[in-house]
Amino acid sequence: MAIVGFIGTGNMGGALARAAAKSGLAEELLLANRSPEKAQRLAKELGGRAVYNQEAAARADILFLGVKPQMLEDMLDGIRDTLKARKERQLIVSMIAGKDLQTLGRLLGEERPVIRIMPNIPAAVGAGVTLFCCSAAVTAEEKESFIRLMACSGMVTELDEHLLDAASGVTGCGPAFAAMFVEALADGAVACGLPRKQAVAFSAQMLLGSARLLLESGAHPGELKDRVCSPAGSTIQGVRVLEERAFRAAVTDAVIATFEKKF
Numbered sequence: 001m002a003i004v005g006f007i008g009t010g011n012m013g014g015a016l017a018r019a020a021a022k023s024g025l026a027e028e029l030l031l032a033n034r035s036p037e038k039a040q041r042l043a044k045e046l047g048g049r050a051v052y053n054q055e056a057a058a059r060a061d062i063l064f065l066g067v068k069p070q071m072l073e074d075m076l077d078g079i080r081d082t083l084k085a086r087k088e089r090q091l092i093v094s095m096i097a098g099k100d101l102q103t104l105g106r107l108l109g110e111e112r113p114v115i116r117i118m119p120n121i122p123a124a125v126g127a128g129v130t131l132f133c134c135s136a137a138v139t140a141e142e143k144e145s146f147i148r149l150m151a152c153s154g155m156v157t158e159l160d161e162h163l164l165d166a167a168s169g170v171t172g173c174g175p176a177f178a179a180m181f182v183e184a185l186a187d188g189a190v191a192c193g194l195p196r197k198q199a200v201a202f203s204a205q206m207l208l209g210s211a212r213l214l215l216e217s218g219a220h221p222g223e224l225k226d227r228v229c230s231p232a233g234s235t236i237q238g239v240r241v242l243e244e245r246a247f248r249a250a251v252t253d254a255v256i257a258t259f260e261k262k263f
C-alpha cells in the first residue's frame, strides 16, 4: 500500500486516478488540480482527498504528474523545495507527452526514480494502453508497484523509450481516429435510415468486438477482413470503395503526421 498523489486531474490524470482507486492499493489518494473544483469532484467520486500541489508533493509515495507539457516547468517551480525536503523515497510518474526521461531528470534531479508513461483515454473505462519506460534509479519493486497500481487501466507494457513516440501515434492519438471512424460509420447508417443513437451504438460496439476478436484470436487483420468478404457479397464492395478513396494510406499518414509533430 502506498500514498498516491496526482497533480493535474484533467482528462488523463483523472482517468488514471480512477484506475489507481480501483486497484485497492492506494492507502490514500491525494488529488491536486489548478482549479480545485475538479479535484474536489474526483475526490468525492473516488474516496480520495483534494489537496494543494505541495501536500501531494510532500506526502505521495507515488506522485503522478498530469499537467499539460507547457505547464510543467511552472508547476515544478511551485513544488521543487517540497520535493527536495522530502526524506522518504518517492516515485514520480510523468504522463506528460514529449518530456523524455533525460528532460525529466534535468528538471527533477537525475538520481530520482522516474517512470515516463504514455497512457490513453480509454484507461477511463479500464481498456487503455499505458506504455512506460523507467529511469535508471527505478527499482524492480517500484516498477512492480506501478504495474499493479495501473492494472485496472487496461494493458500496461514497458517499451524502450525510443519507441514511445512511434507507439503513441496509435495509442495516444488513435482514440480520436477511432471516434472519427465510428462517427463516419454512423453517418453512413443514418443516411441509410437508421436512427442516430442506434447507429453510433452499433458502430462503436462493432469496433470494440472486431478489436477483441483480433486480440483474442491473434489473427492478421487482413485475415479477419477476408473472412467477412464473401464472393460477390456486399462487404467487398465497401472494401473496394475504401481502397479507391485511399482509406488505409490516409490512416497510415495520420499516424506518421502525429509522429512528425514535435512537442
Ligand SMILES: NC(=O)c1ccc[n+]([C@@H]2O[C@H](COP(=O)([O-])OP(=O)(O)OC[C@H]3O[C@@H](n4cnc5c(N)ncnc54)[C@H](OP(=O)(O)O)[C@@H]3O)[C@@H](O)[C@H]2O)c1
Binding pocket: 007, 008, 009, 010, 011, 012, 013, 014, 032, 033, 034, 035, 038, 053, 066, 067, 068, 069, 071, 074, 075, 095, 096, 097, 098, 118, 119, 120, 121, 172
Ligand atoms: N488526453 C490524452 O489522451 C493524453 C494521452 C497521453 C498523455 N497525455 C498527457 O497528459 C497530460 C494531461 O493531458 P489532459 O488531456 O488530461 O489535459 P487536461 O484535461 O487539460 O488536464 C490538465 C490538468 O492540469 C491542471 N493543471 C494545470 N496547471 C496546473 C498546476 N500548476 N497545478 C495543478 N494542476 C494544474 C489543469 O487544471 P485546470 O482545470 O485549471 O485547467 C487540468 O485539469 C498532458 O501532459 C498530456 O500530454 C494526455
